[in-house]
Amino acid sequence: MSITVAVDAMGGDVGLKVTVPASIQFLSQHSDVNLILVGDAVAIEAMLKASNAPLERIRVQHAAEVVGMDEAPQLALKNKKDSSMRVAINQVKDGAAQAAVSAGNTGALMATARFVLKTLPGIDRPAIAKMMPNMKGTSCVLDLGANVDCTPEQLLQFGIMGAELVAALGLKANPSVGLLNIGSEDIKGNQTAKLAGELLKDSGLNYYGNVEGNDIYKGTVDVVVTDGFTGNVALKTSEGLAHMIAAFLREEFTRSWWTRLCALAAMPVLKRFKARTDSRRYNGASLLGLRGIVVKSHGGTDALGFRFALEQAYEEARSDVIGHIADRVARHIDNLKRPDTVETH
């Protein structure tokens, strides 16, 4: 079965010059993929003609508008019905594509995706999920910023969706789920975390219990559940720290001709280290909980990074993540509603 991915070709800080080359490279790596490139048709076609792209597997879909990176989500939703972002998501809704990828404005993408595709039955609000590297491999962390305040029930939904994503991608059969908190004892944390912990414990998921910030990178669990405020701070703090450490390393190796010589000697090792910690390899966050696959690429990434976001969308479509999540959520809703836990007074 072939997979069709709709690409918001205009999204991101750079737009076409990143998305089109990434799309062409991506096609060359997967013979079972077709792409719909959405945006300024004239510009896209000009770029395709100048390339050696497999044109038989590309369809260009014109969209006259572009959502600005700082545009208010609700205004974009209301006023830009012919934006490349929206038209790309429409392809998923209409069944023309199995997934949409955009490097555009996160808020607008979330609002548009939610409006166009709707959430799955049993899911209150979609979450932003990302596979993040750790000492043992990768783990799924969610929510990374879509939902500032979360109810315990929403945190349970995140746990279910994250576990299903990890399982569907074939990374783990029965993924362990941890709740991000500030202490390993159940008594710690705020009220929402306490109640969410109880729900997760009774959920039938492979629930580990509370985890702390350092557990994200230790790889203690396969899925880290958190509200969007805390998750976003953890993600951005990580980006900032990684950037600082890289800058310090560069500074030390370029301090003098002597340290530059040291760097030269260590170059093969430093290159491997750099490749291993390259954030572009982990680009592509999933908007989970929708009735279709939508992947958000980092707005400032390059063609390599964007290609990894396409890869994420492809893997999710191939493994039918949405079907798996829908099934599991349906099962869990029944669990949560079983008679002996319903208060009847």
Next chain:
Amino acid sequence: MSITVAVDAMGGDVGLKVTVPASIQFLSQHSDVNLILVGDAVAIEAMLKASNAPLERIRVQHAAEVVGMDEAPQLALKNKKDSSMRVAINQVKDGAAQAAVSAGNTGALMATARFVLKTLPGIDRPAIAKMMPNMKGTSCVLDLGANVDCTPEQLLQFGIMGAELVAALGLKANPSVGLLNIGSEDIKGNQTAKLAGELLKDSGLNYYGNVEGNDIYKGTVDVVVTDGFTGNVALKTSEGLAHMIAAFLREEFTRSWWTRLCALAAMPVLKRFKARTDSRRYNGASLLGLRGIVVKSHGGTDALGFRFALEQAYEEARSDVIGHIADRVARHIDNLKRPDTVETH
């Protein structure tokens, strides 16, 4: 004027073997310091005798009990009135010392310090504050875990205390203060953050506005204000990521005899890099908002790390941080209560 610091010699994962050598080294670096070493007097005196410590500047204060690292704070407070932690804090209360330092159980230390020393007028609850490295120098981040749920007023108090700490330590005359949030626009974030932002804006502090997680390490502001839940996750996530990056770097350089040779060539640079990112150099978190200086050392640190915690206590005592905070809080309370903002109905 000489400074006396009371040391909980039994606290931490290791106890005496870390605290006593660190104390002796610390004394050798500051001729104006006296120490009160609190704990098992026989064991401490034996260690001192076997060393070349300046005994005329050390007083050993016996304490028969030790608070366990996992002991419930309220139980420790109730049952261990002769713990090394409590007796050390008593030295500050009694005026025998200007500061207390402990590597013990954070929760117990906070509960005991709060009970014994009380909070300053105008401060609801103390916060854990830490000077953290960034691209430009250091910034103060608080709260790092003492207060899970915070009111907007508490966040304002944190801002005031953090700014006063940075100013008193002589790092910046009018420190900029940022509120940790998930977007740079005022409209983002949860309700508490929104209200806290308004209070900070009207506070007379050098308020920058919202900052995101990456700004902590960018050095965008001198003081980063956050609730204890988010702050703790940011801190622990940073610890986890730093640990993972260090592990990856080590793995790459020890992969084969060839990479080990590369490491050897790059050793002077790698050493400098390691020293620069050494977390022990930033050890020592301040329990701010109390009527006395209490510094918490990381429980698992070594003598070098513990020495930096002693250094933090010394600097705070020397610069009269408590006096400065008390003054500023008093001024701000008046500001907050000025007639035209008081609702009179």
